[in-house]
């Protein structure tokens with residue numbers, strides 16, 4: 485998710501932590517845990533400092549190791565250690581559990597986006613993207629804002645507001661997952677240009693009813709379009725290795741150094757799909773969700 489959403493998740497989980505009596509009844513408990521959940525909800529994205537090195541390094545590594553199993557534990561330990569030194573009267577392991585939850589929620593919410601994370605490293609180095617929730621989701625962000633406002637103005641108890649908020653968001657994530665699954669099964673049969681072996685990737689947009697679509701064919705051609713109002717609309721067609729976006733990506737790869745002989749991959753994402761619709765002057769790749777260079781061992785065909 486975007487940094488703003490991770491921030492409201494951090495605040496929200498800090499509010500939710502007040503259901504823990506060990507935190508709520510200790511004078512410094514709420515402030516310690518709030519600092520911890522905010523830090524934990526931002527920590528995995530600390531790898532954005534790679535941008536200072538180069539855009540290619542950032543694109544290749546962002547959401548990689550920093551979002552993996554060992555890193556989740558590492559971030560939680562580091563933050564808990566710092567907080568337990570600052571707030572010695574608060575149970576360190578209660579702080580630790582809430583911080584760990586914040587880091588896990590960060591990685592889990594990123595997995596639902598289209599960008600992909602290497603969350604399952606070291607088990608697998610595969611980039612995993614579930615393509616279900618847009619990187620900025622107005623409902624998730626807005627629901628958090630309302631809950632935080634109710635808490636800060638004292639209109640409602642955080643021990644009521646935040647359990648309700650997260651129960652509601654769990655239902656929302658489940659609903660979006662079901663919609664994505666159903667549409668993924670349905671769309672191939674609704675595509676009049678469908679050929680044998682075509683693979684479809686459905687990507688979320690800001691609009692709950694519209695999805696970007698990428699179709700990859702066995703001859704290494706792509707179609708980019710959208711699912712809107714119950715119909716497939718193809719907007720652009722391209723072939724591996726000939727599209728300007730891919731060429732721009734290769735240049736970026738070249739800048740990363742000869743040692744970086746990784747395949748060029750077109751990460752299926754809303755912005756990549758939108759970028760291919762004609763905004764080619766955006767390349768080379770100003771944003772992480774554009775076409776990116778990844779070391780995922782993908783040669784030849786993209787995606």
Ligand SMILES: [Zn+2]
Pocket residue numbers: 485528529547551590591594
């Ligand atoms: Zn992240």
